[in-house]
Amino acid sequence: MFQTIEADELEKMLKEHFGEKIISVEKLNDVSVAEISVDAIKNVIIWLKENGFTFLTTCNGIHYPDSPKTFGMVYHLHDWKRNLRIRLKTFTHHDPPHFPTITDVWPAANWMEREAYDFFGFHFDGHPHLKRILNEDSMVGWPLRKEYPLEDQARFDKDDKMFGR
Amino acid sequence: MKEEVKQDTKQEVISKEYTTLNLGPTHPATHGIFQNVLKMDGEIVVDTEQTIGYIHRAFEKLAERRPYGQITPIVDRLNYCSSPLNNMGWHMTVEKLAGIKLPKRVEYLRIIIMELARISDHIICNSVIGVDSGAMTGFLYIFQFREHIYDIYEELCGARMNTNIGRIGGLERDFNQAAWLKIEKLLKELPRGLKEFEALLVRNRIFMDRTINCGPISAELALAYSFTGPNLRAAGVDYDVRVMNPYSSYEEFDFIIPVGTHGDTYDRFMVREQEMWESIKIIQQAMEKLDKLEDKTSYYAPDVPDFYLPQKGDVYTKMEALIYHFKIIMGETAAPKGEVYHCVEGGNGELGYYLVSDGGRTPYRLHMRRPCFIYYQGYPDMIKGAYLSDAILTMSSMNVIAGELDA
Numbered sequence: 167m168f169q170t171i172e173a174d175e176l177e178k179m180l181k182e183h184f185g186e187k188i189i190s191v192e193k194l195n196d197v198s199v200a201e202i203s204v205d206a207i208k209n210v211i212i213w214l215k216e217n218g219f220t221f222l223t224t225c226n227g228i229h230y231p232d233s234p235k236t237f238g239m240v241y242h243l244h245d246w247k248r249n250l251r252i253r254l255k256t257f258t259h260h261d262p263p264h265f266p267t268i269t270d271v272w273p274a275a276n277w278m279e280r281e282a283y284d285f286f287g288f289h290f291d292g293h294p295h296l297k298r299i300l301n302e303d304s305m306v307g308w309p310l311r312k313e314y315p316l317e318d319q320a321r322f323d324k325d326d327k328m329f330g331r
Numbered sequence: 332m333k334e335e336v337k338q339d340t341k342q343e344v345i346s347k348e349y350t351t352l353n354l355g356p357t358h359p360a361t362h363g364i365f366q367n368v369l370k371m372d373g374e375i376v377v378d379t380e381q382t383i384g385y386i387h388r389a390f391e392k393l394a395e396r397r398p399y400g401q402i403t404p405i406v407d408r409l410n411y412c413s414s415p416l417n418n419m420g421w422h423m424t425v426e427k428l429a430g431i432k433l434p435k436r437v438e439y440l441r442i443i444i445m446e447l448a449r450i451s452d453h454i455i456c457n458s459v460i461g462v463d464s465g466a467m468t469g470f471l472y473i474f475q476f477r478e479h480i481y482d483i484y485e486e487l488c489g490a491r492m493n494t495n496i497g498r499i500g501g502l503e504r505d506f507n508q509a510a511w512l513k514i515e516k517l518l519k520e521l522p523r524g525l526k527e528f529e530a531l532l533v534r535n536r537i538f539m540d541r542t543i544n545c546g547p548i549s550a551e552l553a554l555a556y557s558f559t560g561p562n563l564r565a566a567g568v569d570y571d572v573r574v575m576n577p578y579s580s581y582e583e584f585d586f587i588i589p590v591g592t593h594g595d596t597y598d599r600f601m602v603r604e605q606e607m608w609e610s611i612k613i614i615q616q617a618m619e620k621l622d623k624l625e626d627k628t629s630y631y632a633p634d635v636p637d638f639y640l641p642q643k644g645d646v647y648t649k650m651e652a653l654i655y656h657f658k659i660i661m662g663e664t665a666a667p668k669g670e671v672y673h674c675v676e677g678g679n680g681e682l683g684y685y686l687v688s689d690g691g692r693t694p695y696r697l698h699m700r701r702p703c704f705i706y707y708q709g710y711p712d713m714i715k716g717a718y719l720s721d722a723i724l725t726m727s728s729m730n731v732i733a734g735e736l737d738a
Contacts, residue, residue, distance in 0.1 A: 167576075168576050168672075169576075194669060194670055194671075195427065195428070195669055195670065195671045196427075196671075197672060199670075220554070221554065221557065222557050223557070223672075223674075223681065223683065223700060224557075224683060224685070224698070224700040224705070226685060226698040228687065228696050229696075240685070240698075242672060242683075242685070242700075246570060246575070249575055249576075251576075251672075253672070272555055272556075272557065273555050273556055273708065274555060274556045274557035274705055274708060276708055277704060277705070277707075277708050278705070281704075285391070299383065299384060300383065300384035300387040300737055300738070301384065301387065302384075309389065309392055310391060310392055314392075316392060316393070316395065316396040
């Protein structure tokens with residue numbers, strides 16, 4: 167089990183500095199998760215880094231096609247001195263989605279953001295070298311988005327006369 | 332590429348040309364499929380551009396269409412030098428999401444498996460550092476212990492490399508007598524073997540000259556690049572998930588986190604070497620704790636029939652077991668709605684799984700924090716200004732595993 171800042175404490179702390187840019191704070195399982203509007207996410211991350219959360223564990227994209235919060239970035243931060251973990255989320259519904267880059271805060275974010283660009287088509291404004299990383303450069307489409315379905319093992323629309331499945 | 336360099340104040344202009352050298356995608360010295368386009372000034376590396384993704388297999392996408400139990404074989408193929416660590420990390424992630432509590436005995440058995448995996452991972456990395464610096468003997472000698480560890484895996488789960496070991500909610504079977512004998516034999520022989528391996532390299536003048544100050548990284552830079560694991564500890568930061576966020580009862584164990592000072596190849600080698608000794612200590616402690624436990628038989632959580640596959644014998648004779656067997660095999664168990672992040676100390680650092688479940692039978696989204704992928708970004712900064720042969724040694728001492736890098 168991880169230690170975390172309690173949700174109401176984190177909310178108070180963030181609201182004091184960023185006001186209505188903090189959309190919601192809740193505790194999911196063992197980590198407090200704050201949702202932050204996309205125009206303030208970078209300032210919040212910089213502020214949190216100055217206030218103890220110095221380690222970027224990872225960050226990743228997520229896609230909810232049926233929700234107004236369509237495209238999201240999730241940042242996992244860790245305060246090693248107090249051993250606290252928190253998670254930040256930010257959403258946008260514009261396509262192509264634009265997020266601010268945090269490569270200037272942590273160089274480690276460089277490839278993580280390139281991965282999110284590669285798989286979700288997220289654009290990171292100010293990223294020094296935004297291009298595909300794991301997939302081939304000439305590839306079309308954003309594979310981890312939900313509109314690219316994988317073969318469902320239980321699907322019934324398959325015509326498999328050739329292979330007898 | 333031509334650049335004009337001012338030689339001195341007299342404004343003599345010497346034209347200078349850099350050489351472009353393709354190291355990889357397949358090169359015997361890189362131990363895997365990595366491409367580095369090096370910009371060389373004579374024999375000195377000026378800059379490098381890394382290309383990765385040659386063995387990308389879309390694990391995160393595949394996981395979105397697979398029942399939870401069937402994702403275990405996928406995570407085997409992340410860091411394939413220590414598959415059991417990946418497996419256990421994944422099981423614990425699902426157990427955290429589903430709120431499954433394990434008996435103490437299972438946790439200790441898992442610790443034995445995980446520490447064996449750590450030893451085999453470090454054996455590979457350290458012996459390969461030896462090979463790349465010209466010492467083949469150590470590699471040929473110490474590799475037999477990796478073979479012994481694979482023999483133990485074989486007793487535990489039937490497989491050797493891609494183990495698929497353990498199940499969500501426990502282990503698939505108890506350790507048998509042969510496995511215990513092999514573990515005891517390993518614990519008796521490995522310290523002797525390690526000592527001989529260390530005698531070959533640790534105070535070897537040639538090896539020290541070759542590795543000290545080769546590919547160093549400062550603690551600040553390592554943290555900025557989100558290094559974890561032995562590579563970060565070699566730079567002097569004592570971050571270890573086993574201590575910071577203990578899982579599987581690691582808090583009951585007594586072990587040391589070795590740290591280096593300069594973050595160079597020698598430090599990374601020594602940190603891994605020391606960690607193997609600590610792993611041996613942990614396995615011994617786990618065996619003592621198992622002896623003291625009253626519970627001598629349980630190897631799975633008894634109250635999670637939805638996730639834990641029933642015994643094959645029961646499937647043939649008991650109706651309930653047959654139903655649960657069918658449900659699990661056909662992927663018809665739904666996990667609770669929610670999201671969790673869980674991490675274990677893998678062979679290379681913090682191996683994390685961020686699992687988002689919408690209450691369905693497969694993950695809605697699974698993100699894997701692969702330590703290799705993150706710390707390989709620091710490689711250009713570590714080899715700038717070094718010789719080409721040092722660049723190769725640095726890469727093997729970072730233990731970059733293509734499977735984990737490319738997912």
